[in-house]
Amino acid sequence: MSDTSTIVQNDTQDAHEHHPTGLSRWLFTTNHKEIGTLYLIFSFVMLFIGGGMAFVIRAELFQPGLQLIDPEFFNQMTTMHGLIMVFGVVMPAFVGLANWMVPLMIGAPDMALPRMNNWSFWIMPFAFGMLLSSLFMDGGGPNFGWTFYAPLSTTYAPPSTTFFIFGVHLMGLSSIMGAINIITTIMNMRAPGMTLMKMPMFVWTWLITAFLLIAVMPVLAGCVTMMLMDIHFGTSFFNAAGGGDPVMFQHIFWFFGHPEVYIMILPAFGVVSQIIPAFSRKKLFGYHSMVYATASIAILSFVVWAHHMFTVGLPLAAELFFMYSTMLIAVPTGVKVFNWVSTMFKGSMTFEAPMLFSVAFVVLFTIGGLSGLMLSIAPADFQYHDTYFVVAHFHYVLVPGAIFGIIAATYYWIPKWSGYMYNEGLAKVHFWLSFIGLNLTFFPMHFLGLAGMPRRIPDYALQFADFNMVTSIGAFLFGTTQLLFLYIVIQCARGKGEPAPQKPWEGAEGLEWTVPSPAPLHTFEQPPKVD
Amino acid sequence: MRRITGHTQQTGQIKHLPVKLVLATLLMFGFGFALVPLYDVFCDITGINGKGFERQPLTSNQQGMPQQGESQEVATLEKIEATGTNNRANTEAQIDAEAQSIELPGRNIRVQFIAQPQTGFTGDFYPQTVQLEAHLNQTLTTAYIARNATEHPLLLQAIPSISPSEAAPYVTKMECFCFQQQTLTAGQQREMGLTFSISKDLPEHIHKVTFSYALYPMIDETNNEQANATSDDTDANDLMPGGNRHEPNI
Numbered sequence: 001m002s003d004t005s006t007i008v009q010n011d012t013q014d015a016h017e018h019h020p021t022g023l024s025r026w027l028f029t030t031n032h033k034e035i036g037t038l039y040l041i042f043s044f045v046m047l048f049i050g051g052g053m054a055f056v057i058r059a060e061l062f063q064p065g066l067q068l069i070d071p072e073f074f075n076q077m078t079t080m081h082g083l084i085m086v087f088g089v090v091m092p093a094f095v096g097l098a099n100w101m102v103p104l105m106i107g108a109p110d111m112a113l114p115r116m117n118n119w120s121f122w123i124m125p126f127a128f129g130m131l132l133s134s135l136f137m138d139g140g141g142p143n144f145g146w147t148f149y150a151p152l153s154t155t156y157a158p159p160s161t162t163f164f165i166f167g168v169h170l171m172g173l174s175s176i177m178g179a180i181n182i183i184t185t186i187m188n189m190r191a192p193g194m195t196l197m198k199m200p201m202f203v204w205t206w207l208i209t210a211f212l213l214i215a216v217m218p219v220l221a222g223c224v225t226m227m228l229m230d231i232h233f234g235t236s237f238f239n240a241a242g243g244g245d246p247v248m249f250q251h252i253f254w255f256f257g258h259p260e261v262y263i264m265i266l267p268a269f270g271v272v273s274q275i276i277p278a279f280s281r282k283k284l285f286g287y288h289s290m291v292y293a294t295a296s297i298a299i300l301s302f303v304v305w306a307h308h309m310f311t312v313g314l315p316l317a318a319e320l321f322f323m324y325s326t327m328l329i330a331v332p333t334g335v336k337v338f339n340w341v342s343t344m345f346k347g348s349m350t351f352e353a354p355m356l357f358s359v360a361f362v363v364l365f366t367i368g369g370l371s372g373l374m375l376s377i378a379p380a381d382f383q384y385h386d387t388y389f390v391v392a393h394f395h396y397v398l399v400p401g402a403i404f405g406i407i408a409a410t411y412y413w414i415p416k417w418s419g420y421m422y423n424e425g426l427a428k429v430h431f432w433l434s435f436i437g438l439n440l441t442f443f444p445m446h447f448l449g450l451a452g453m454p455r456r457i458p459d460y461a462l463q464f465a466d467f468n469m470v471t472s473i474g475a476f477l478f479g480t481t482q483l484l485f486l487y488i489v490i491q492c493a494r495g496k497g498e499p500a501p502q503k504p505w506e507g508a509e510g511l512e513w514t515v516p517s518p519a520p521l522h523t524f525e526q527p528p529k530v531d
Numbered sequence: 532m533r534r535i536t537g538h539t540q541q542t543g544q545i546k547h548l549p550v551k552l553v554l555a556t557l558l559m560f561g562f563g564f565a566l567v568p569l570y571d572v573f574c575d576i577t578g579i580n581g582k583g584f585e586r587q588p589l590t591s592n593q594q595g596m597p598q599q600g601e602s603q604e605v606a607t608l609e610k611i612e613a614t615g616t617n618n619r620a621n622t623e624a625q626i627d628a629e630a631q632s633i634e635l636p637g638r639n640i641r642v643q644f645i646a647q648p649q650t651g652f653t654g655d656f657y658p659q660t661v662q663l664e665a666h667l668n669q670t671l672t673t674a675y676i677a678r679n680a681t682e683h684p685l686l687l688q689a690i691p692s693i694s695p696s697e698a699a700p701y702v703t704k705m706e707c708f709c710f711q712q713q714t715l716t717a718g719q720q721r722e723m724g725l726t727f728s729i730s731k732d733l734p735e736h737i738h739k740v741t742f743s744y745a746l747y748p749m750i751d752e753t754n755n756e757q758a759n760a761t762s763d764d765t766d767a768n769d770l771m772p773g774g775n776r777h778e779p780n781i
Contacts, residue, residue, distance in 0.1 A: 214552060218557070255566065
């Protein structure tokens with residue numbers, strides 16, 4: 001196989017068309033488009049599972065007092081909601097988008113390592129099957145928060161924690177393999193003439209994200225391995241009685257955890273950097289500064305981790321260092337926001353669903369960034385720490401950030417995936433209901449946090465009742481609205497709708513619009529020429 | 532099967548890049564574990580973990596100490612009752628300290644002691660002295676008292692912490708019950724000694740240093756059903772063949 005000549009290549013060109021059918025088509029597929037679809041479907045399923053848990057949480061918090069569930073189960077819900085949304089929704093969705101779009105955008109015929117691609121997807125259902133099954137075990141599922149701080153996750157953890165640990169190992173393995181695949185594809189399989197600085201922004205952000213994944217996912221794997229050893233093999237990494245240190249757990253976790261939050265947002269930056277120029281009918285303003293800003297954010301993400309731990313008793317010098325380095329991240333992020341706004345400035349803008357979600361992304365992500373800046377101020381953080389202000393902050397960067405980025409990408413590229421246009425009217429309804437629901441849910445959380453409502457509590461003091469009720473109503477609205485999104489996507493997939501032209505968006509640019517809609521299983525067998 | 536080759540000229544790299552990336556992954560996995568000793572070394576150098584310097588002989592900090600200080604090197608000060616009922620003892624101690632401050636150069640600081648018995652330990656654990664007036668560079672001895680209220684021997688480990696952590700590098704412990712595990716037989720009550728000094732280089736703005744000890748039982752109370760069955764006539768050390776390993780309650 002290694003000495004395959006050009007002639008053999010041409011002879012076997014059609015071999016791929018005889019792919020298996022039925023279930024084995026999906027089980028054994030090595031096609032980047034099919035695997036991309038699998039990732040996106042998986043992430044969609046997980047969105048509704050994680051969203052269902054959010055429903056349980058908000059239903060319990062609708063009124064003060066304990067009405068529906070036990071506090072123990074509430075803890076499992078907050079933990080699993082976080083884990084599933086981070087590892088099961090946002091990350092697989094972006095890997096799915098990368099699988100579909102990166103080869104199409106750089107003019108490659110497939111991913112560089114197609115069999116590993118298959119494996120890295122099929123690990124995921126097992127990882128999450130294992131994680132979710134722990135909810136039904138004796139002692140319940142993980143109940144220590146998605147950050148699983150030791151010794152809560154070791155000494156005081158339920159017996160099912162071992163399943164959680166192996167689940168994290170597997171999803172880490174899957175992410176790392178996905179990242180290796182994406183880097184290799186981007187570095188080796190670009191069409192002739194596609195230099196690094198000609199790559200679309202989505203490809204750039206994913207290249208940088210993939211490097212972040214390779215740098216930090218192994219550290220997370222090491223962290224949970226230490227937990228495993230503490231629980232079962234008598235070590236004392238995080239056990240003070242044996243000479244270990246629970247604070248060290250937080251250092252190791254956040255050394256992974258902070259780059260992780262950029263892993264979840266950088267691909268969304270890439271998506272809106274594709275969509276905003278398309279619907280402004282202008283080139284992206286400041287492409288080079290966008291690339292450098294993304295790289296700066298990625299590098300800075302390694303030196304800010306302890307801003308999650310301002311209250312553990314850091315020395316003053318460390319508090320100052322992490323405070324200033326965190327504030328420094330606002331500079332490249334500001335550059336990006338400036339560039340998006342400048343791209344829209346004096347553009348011939350239209351507001352189809354992808355653009356609506358992207359504009360909302362810019363506005364709402366900026367709000368989340370601003371509350372992040374407030375949290376970065378070490379002396380002020382002592383008040384905000386572990387309150388709903390933090391919850392409001394990271395939901396503002398993750399929901400209108402990562403999730404809106406994924407939804408915008410879906411509307412933008414689904415004509416290419418399915419060959420049919422989505423229902424624009426319904427998509428606009430989806431946008432406005434999501435926009436209202438989201439702000440109704442998360443904006444009052446700022447006030448709750450500033451007034452002192454702690455995170456991760458199933459019951460609260462009476463003065464928080466009104467805002468919590470508003471938040472719960474917003475959450476029910478936002479969550480239910482996503483069923484509309486599901487309906488719109490299914491309609492497209494079933495071929496209900498107008499057939500999509502090769503390039504459905506007037507202002508869109510890029511190689512992905514040079515292939516037919518729907519994109520055939522094999523594209524760019526002959527590399528395109530990029531000038 | 533067709534091998535997918537790169538469009539770009541770097542076809543030779545296609546094999547090597549994934550290998551390099553896998554190596555990078557393994558390297559970062561190792562780095563995760565390397566963070567553990569790195570963390571300890573970093574804390575040792577900077578002293579920011581609130582542990583202080585243990586078992587170190589009196590170093591240069593002590594050299595500047597005047598002769599008359601040597602004679603009083605080990606001075607156990609009057610204890611001040613936590614309840615405050617014994618006001619006389621309280622004032623006497625202060626007078627004592629004041630009297631000494633005339634003899635010794637340097638300033639006085641207040642040293643406070645707190646005890647934190649951890650979950651699973653049944654018994655009492657408290658400092659003999661809640662608060663001392665201490666001289667910098669003076670070697671002081673005090674004690675903590677621990678009582679085992681159970682019917683079986685307990686193996687205990689105390690984990691120290693010094694607050695503010697900024698003061699930790701200036702504290703030297705010559706003798707501390709936290710240096711090794713302590714065994715308490717059933718019902719035994721014992722004084723556990725602590726000898727330390729605080730360097731005269733302690734920053735000016737620190738007037739108060741708090742020593743905290745978290746006392747961990749090396750066998751969880753909840754696991755003691757099995758332990759009880761066997762422990763009546765066995766040594767506590769036999770209960771923990773792994774030495775200083777803690778078996779978590781899972």
